[in-house]
Amino acid sequence: MTTRRRLSGPERRAQILDATRLIVVEEGYHAVTYDRVAAACGVTRTVIYQQFESLSGLLVAMIDREIEHAFAGFREAVARPLPPGEDPFTHAVAGVLDAVDAAPTTWRLFMLPAEGGPPELHQRLARARAVTRSHLSRITGHHTDPELSIRILHAVADELVRLRLTAPAAHPPSRLLAQARLLSRTLTTR
Template identity: 30%
Template sequence: MSDQVRKRRPYAARVPIEERRTQLLDAALRIIDRDGYDRVSIDAIAKEAGVTRPVVYGAFDGLGPLLMSLLERQQKRALGQLYGALPITALGSPPLVLVERAVPALHQMLLNDPVTWRAILQTPANVPDPVRQRIEANQDQVRAMIQMMVATLLPAGTDAELAAHGILALMRHVGALVLAEPERYDAERLTEAARQAVRMALPSTGLST
């Protein structure tokens, strides 16, 4: 053989387009989880998936559309998990009862799908504007759900919108702590902290028990 024969990149076998898109979305999610949004690129996704750039462009028109598809997929997954964990059907129960149901469920939700939630809880610095807008829209949807719950739990006159902003920010921070150190920030510790917060917020209303 001639010494001019070059090593070739392994050929990416033909697969159905939906299967290929899933493969590329999974690759992008792994990069985000491992390296952050700033390291996501067409080259990085192709390398992670073991394909060439043309294969990626054959499935998506560019990085922006690929990330938008990923966000849509992860939004459906995450919101489904969140709705399942939050005790929306028990909104008439006392706050302490809700806390004792919700906190362990949310803790387990994070541990059941850490890759999804690490990506959601990150704050991306360099992403296309449409992607950033989609991330913010997803957060607004979650915030609206929290606001609805807060409005039913807290005394009349409470600023439920502002409270929901604070709760969401706290959830994001605590969620990141749980994913980083799940044994240190276990469900029992978080539940007790939430109980104390409810008792402090509603000390004399009788609503906490």
């Protein structure tokens, strides 16, 4: 007879958040209920209530944990030393694609958000867009219209990440980075 080890509070919380993330990614926010999460974790609803006082609190905790994880990947991507001859935009996109490949479920939450997310999701997404555009403003160079260049690069980076998430076999990093490099020559030349 095998006995299961009882999870600590933080371990149980992580398990609940993982289950919630999976339900959201596979079925959307509307599918998250106390019963669904409890069943996915093999616990009672009471255990979920002990960790999260409300369903919206559970969703916000999951969003906050995942956005922090995505931000960590982004910060690591843009902080890597730039190799000689590589342009900063393509190098940053390469790092972000590495982060996406390391945690695709996390990145799906934000790059392919399900309908019905709480207002906090949209607040976090707006903050993420601002951080990304701030980084892009440092690498676009001097153009007639830097704001437009930043917006275009942001849209390109977002689409490259979406392609990697939705059809990774058809969109290997080498293919995506070739496009990033091509566009970067036009929009980041100093």
